Amino acid sequence: MKIVHLADSHLGFSGYNRLDEHGRNRMEERVYEGFDLAVEKIISLRPDAVVHAGDVFHHVRPKIRPLVVFQRGLQRLTDAGIPVIIISGNHDAPKSFSSSSPFLLFEGMKDVHIAQRYAYERFDLDDHAFHCIPFCLEPDEYLQEFGKIERSGRDVLVMHGLVESLRNKRLRTVGEHELKDSLLKRDFDYIALGHFHGQARVAENAWYSGSVEYFNFGEAGDQKGLLSVDLEDGEALSVEVRPKNMIDHPPVDCSGLSTEAIAEVLMELCDPQAVRDKLIRITLRNVSRAAFRRIDQVKLSRLGAEAIYLKVRPEFDDEKEERMERPADRFSLQQEFVDYLSQESREGRIAEAIRKEVAGYGSAVLEKAVAAKNTEVLDAPQ
Numbered sequence: 001m002k003i004v005h006l007a008d009s010h011l012g013f014s015g016y017n018r019l020d021e022h023g024r025n026r027m028e029e030r031v032y033e034g035f036d037l038a039v040e041k042i043i044s045l046r047p048d049a050v051v052h053a054g055d056v057f058h059h060v061r062p063k064i065r066p067l068v069v070f071q072r073g074l075q076r077l078t079d080a081g082i083p084v085i086i087i088s089g090n091h092d093a094p095k096s097f098s099s100s101s102p103f104l105l106f107e108g109m110k111d112v113h114i115a116q117r118y119a120y121e122r123f124d125l126d127d128h129a130f131h132c133i134p135f136c137l138e139p140d141e142y143l144q145e146f147g148k149i150e151r152s153g154r155d156v157l158v159m160h161g162l163v164e165s166l167r168n169k170r171l172r173t174v175g176e177h178e179l180k181d182s183l184l185k186r187d188f189d190y191i192a193l194g195h196f197h198g199q200a201r202v203a204e205n206a207w208y209s210g211s212v213e214y215f216n217f218g219e220a221g222d223q224k225g226l227l228s229v230d231l232e233d234g235e236a237l238s239v240e241v242r243p244k245n246m247i248d249h250p251p252v253d254c255s256g257l258s259t260e261a262i263a264e265v266l267m268e269l270c271d272p273q274a275v276r277d278k279l280i281r282i283t284l285r286n287v288s289r290a291a292f293r294r295i296d297q298v299k300l301s302r303l304g305a306e307a308i309y310l311k312v313r314p315e316f317d318d319e320k321e322e323r324m325e326r327p328a329d330r331f332s333l334q335q336e337f338v339d340y341l342s343q344e345s346r347e348g349r350i351a352e353a354i355r356k357e358v359a360g361y362g363s364a365v366l367e368k369a370v371a372a373k374n375t376e377v378l379d380a381p382q
Contacts, residue, residue, distance in 0.1 A: 001126055003156070004042045005227040005236070007053035007194030008211035009035050010091065011066035015215070016279070016309035026308045030245075030277075032069045034212040038226060038241050039073040043080045045228055045239070049125050050082055053194030053209065054089025054135065054160030062092070062102050071105075074112055083111040085123055085130050089160040089194055090175035093118070093135035115158070120145040124152075128189070128231060132158045139177045146183055156231065159183070160194040163202050171195075189231045198222030199238055207236050214246035217281050221248075245308070246279045254287035255317065259294040262287060266295075266312065270303040279309045289316045337362050 014028035042050055057066055077084055086103065093116065094101055103114045115121040115132035118141065123130045129152040133145045142161065149157075161179040162170060170176060176195070184191055184203040191206035197219050199210035209227045214220065226239040249269060254262055262284065269282055284292070292314050304310025341362075 001049070001128055001231045002045075002047045003049045003051055003190075003192075003229050003231060004045060004047045004239075005051050005053065005190075005192045005207065005209045005229055006038060006042075006212070007160070007192075007209050008055045008089070008197055009038075009052070009070075010055055010058040010211065010213070010215065011035060011069055012062045013058040013213075013215060018308050026277075030308065031213055032065070034242060035069060035073060038212050039076050041226060041239060041241055042077065042082065046080075047082060047228065049130075050077060050084045051130070051156070051158055051192045052084065052086045053158055053192045054087050055091045055194060056086065056089070057092040057102055060092055060094055060099065060102065067102065067105060074106060074109060078109065078111045083113065083125055085125075085132065085158065086112070086114045087132045087134040087158050087160055087194070088114075088116040090135050090173060090177065093175065095137070095175060120148045122149075128152070128154045128156055130156045130158060131188075133160075135160055135175060136177070142177065142179060142183065151187065154231070155188050157183075157185075157188045157191045158193075159191070162195050163193070163206075165202055166196055166200070169196055169198075171197075190229055190234060190236075192229075197224075199225060199227070201236070205234050212241045214244070214279060217246065217248050217279075220246050220281075245277060248281045249283070251283040251285045251315075254284045254291075257287070257291065259291045262291055263295050263299075266300070266303060270307075270310065272306045275304060275310065276306040278307050280304065280307050281311045281313065283313045283315065285315045286317045287314045289314075289318055292316070 009031070011031060012028070013031050014025035016027050018026045020026050020029060056070060074084060088101060088103060092102055101116045103116045106112055106114060113123040113130075115123075115134045118134065118136045121132045123132065131149045133142060136142055136145060142159070149155075159179060161177045163179045163184065164181045167178060181203075184206045186203075186205060188205055191203065193202070193206060193208045196208040197211040197215065198208065199222065200208045202208065207227055207229075210222060210224050212224055212226070214222070214224065223238065224244070225241050228237045228239050229235070252265055254265070257265070265284075266282065270280070300312065
């Protein structure tokens with residue numbers, strides 16, 4: 001039996017504030033397009049089944065568009081005679097028993113099998129049993145649900161979460177639960193995992209398929225796509241869905257470079273053909289603050305016109321000593337903001353009255369942003 005393993009589609013994800021000619025978020029449209037391409041690739045592979053290991057949707061209450069895109073993909077797969085097995089992940093699972101699951105809309109579809117509502121379910125296809133453990137409300141419930149499994153002799157385990165051995169790869173999102181490495185039993189023919197966005201083998205028979213899309217620059221080095229798995233021998237082959245579109249350039253040392261030289265570096269890295277429909281980040285190290293400020297900001301903003309996102313990150317040479325003497329405290333954003341405004345006021349770049357007004361308003365905004373840390377979003381794109 002051959003299956004295709006995919007996960008973390010995050011339909012409905014939008015970001016980077018770039019709109020297309022129809023006023024739609026370009027990143028969100030790319031996610032939908034990538035899902036459609038994944039469906040086409042799966043149909044061309046002709047597997048006996050598809051396993052989606054969670055986070056189909058980016059939100060537990062998706063809008064109409066992601067629901068329609070997903071339903072269309074399911075219909076295309078089942079019309080092609082390919083059954084689909086799905087579990088809910090931490091993004092698309094309700095966080096309480098009082099909320100409804102978006103997957104209720106797809107129950108009853110022919111050849112679509114969905115495990116949700118925090119409980120183990122088994123689906124039998126051909127001669128294999130698919131043991132599905134969706135997102136659970138409490139971390140210790142995974143072991144409890146795992147205990148319900150009765151082996152058939154030809155078994156596939158499907159789970160969503162971060163295994164212990166990858167705990168340094170945490171996404172820090174709502175409901176991110178750690179899966180015990182002890183759950184990765186060797187007597188399963190295959191273990192299909194979701195949540196980690198990079199394609200990775202974590203045990204002899206256990207894989208993360210990764211996501212099709214690059215969502216933030218922490219994923220820039222990850223391999224993306226699908227896995228085509230032969231359950232007879234456990235061989236998992238990586239299947240690319242689309243070319244890589246995220247480029248995190250190696251830092252450029254700008255020590256001693258003039259404004260013109262820095263601009264030339266940026267122009268070379270931001271050729272319109274090279275950046276079209278891509279997510280680009282350029283880090284400039286040891287750059288002169290004065291030289292960087294003299295760069296034509298209008299021209300700088302036009303550099304990434306063809307990109308989905310372009311971020312130029314200057315690291316100024318006069319900050320090096322300060323960074324070494326005073327370690328950054330990422331948990332005191334409001335104080336950092338107030339200190340910055342005070343420095344700007346002392347150097348005469350903003351009036352004292354404006355400083356007070358902006359400090360008060362900005363601190364309130366930052367306080368709300370910190371409080372919103374527990375909302376359902378992926379890591380910030382910066």
